[in-house]
Amino acid sequence: MKTVTLKQIANELNISVTTVSKALKNYPDVSKKTRQRVLELAKSLDYTPNAYAVSLRMKQSKTIGVIVPDTVHHFFSTVIKGILKEAESRDYMVILMQSNERFDLEKKQIDLLMSKGVDGILVSLSNDTKKFDHLQKVIDYNIPLVLFDKISKTLKCSKVYIDDRKAAYDAVTYLIKKGFKRIAHFRGDLNPQNSIDRFLGYKQALLDNGIPFDPELVYMCNNNADFDDGYNNAKKLITDHGSNVDAIFTITDLVAIGIIKYFKDHDIKVPDDIALFGFSNWFMSSVICPTLTTVEQHAFEIGEQSSKILFDEIQCKLTKTPIKHKNIIIPTEMIFRESS
């Protein structure tokens, strides 16, 4: 099929290519009559702007792609805010995609972003991602790639994340020092690195403080690690252990809030009967009652940092400067509230 060009339209109407381009972009300095003629001809010829040709000429599409597992978790929507701020200050557009924690979707989305000619890609891996060929391909094609939050240790690219193990270790150590001994953990999915590390931090804190690790006190949250996981696992925990548990450390605040709801419905007092320590410092954690002790993981800063690095790498590529990959670990803090 013959591709219609701006030049053809310009020739046909006996006007300049610039005028055709402006008319199609709805510039105010093109008369309504001319715009109409251009639009009608463009339509009848099936002309559509070839962004790819533009980006080939410019070697820059001024767009980046971002793949997150979901946008329901406030963590990711806050990261996105940080990314959008950096993008906007550089006049960059952001294409968002949501993998729904699925490897197959994530792969297809990588392909799509590459075919759409984005200048760089930011990814937080799905819980389901165990192989990384699709990301290696991005690197092989010399397209800047930065991983954040849920990362792969093996891929050679820049990464921005937190020290999940230390954060969990410190949280559980705090609970132990407060006198809690039977500390349960509502953990995340078995695959993603951050979930593994939070579990390992929990376990190490117990062992370092002479508390035997009891696998019966560890409950799995499903793929999403959300409110229902908290509610349902709280029910199982009480059924299994009754009053022989005095604290819970959870993978996310949403899970902790599910626990709070279950406990409220069943007259279990927090922190008097069972203390709670969440993770991520959702804004609701300071509003819910009791207010929730948690880990601040600086989602906005994670978004800012990972996109700054991406834009630097895009710039290096444009100026043919060698790229030095970065491994940025964002420090976390504990926020102490009523629930512990």
Added chain:
Amino acid sequence: MKTVTLKQIANELNISVTTVSKALKNYPDVSKKTRQRVLELAKSLDYTPNAYAVSLRMKQSKTIGVIVPDTVHHFFSTVIKGILKEAESRDYMVILMQSNERFDLEKKQIDLLMSKGVDGILVSLSNDTKKFDHLQKVIDYNIPLVLFDKISKTLKCSKVYIDDRKAAYDAVTYLIKKGFKRIAHFRGDLNPQNSIDRFLGYKQALLDNGIPFDPELVYMCNNNADFDDGYNNAKKLITDHGSNVDAIFTITDLVAIGIIKYFKDHDIKVPDDIALFGFSNWFMSSVICPTLTTVEQHAFEIGEQSSKILFDEIQCKLTKTPIKHKNIIIPTEMIFRESS
């Protein structure tokens, strides 16, 4: 600049175009050696897949674009879930964009989606959108367009929304019938239709029940209509009116939760001192204490319906069947909880 084609690579390496294509897509049935040769040649020739050529051939890119004002509000992330469900069942990819309630960003995002060759576009308008040329252009280019939630009444395209005026009218009427007389309204931005309609419904319910409309009881929420708006306006309300207000109807649940926080911090009891009626039935509204009376607006269904209509219109366009635009009004219900 000469565009490199699969054929050129195939000829150069003396293999089939299919093999080149498979190699670039990382198909497992291509030997590692062949893949390496293809990748190196592709890289040195600066080849990148031309999705646009593919879509021109296929007349279908199997992608749609979605523009929402933000992803922090649970309403939009739930709508997106509904859209993703419908897209996935049809093997369609979804490109998300976030306008941050800004008209200039929304316009640029429309241009970008069009240039990326999406088959159709779903939009919820930014609070800032007062002119619709950018959307008219989508229609002029014969690209299926469906508006949802924040819509324009004048554009000739399909729309999915709720009857905001009726929903607000019913909510305020309920409060009046419960005996509340001094009912404040924390309203949304002055521009978007849904905000205007919720305010008008509030006002009409007062007038129809013989309660004089007092503009001093109406407080503006900023662009985002969020938690801080609720908190700060609650402070102003108490400063201005003290105990001479007995209920508040809010534009969103997030605003109501900000009010709950302020009241909690200042020993004001809900519903005993001041009752609350929110809007959107966020899952936290059934968890917060007191639990929040609200309007269920079926965000997931709005996502499902608007994307179903979009896919139907894409299908009509492919089969050259005339498109009949639809105006779908999703019914809402009141959910009664502790706060009223």
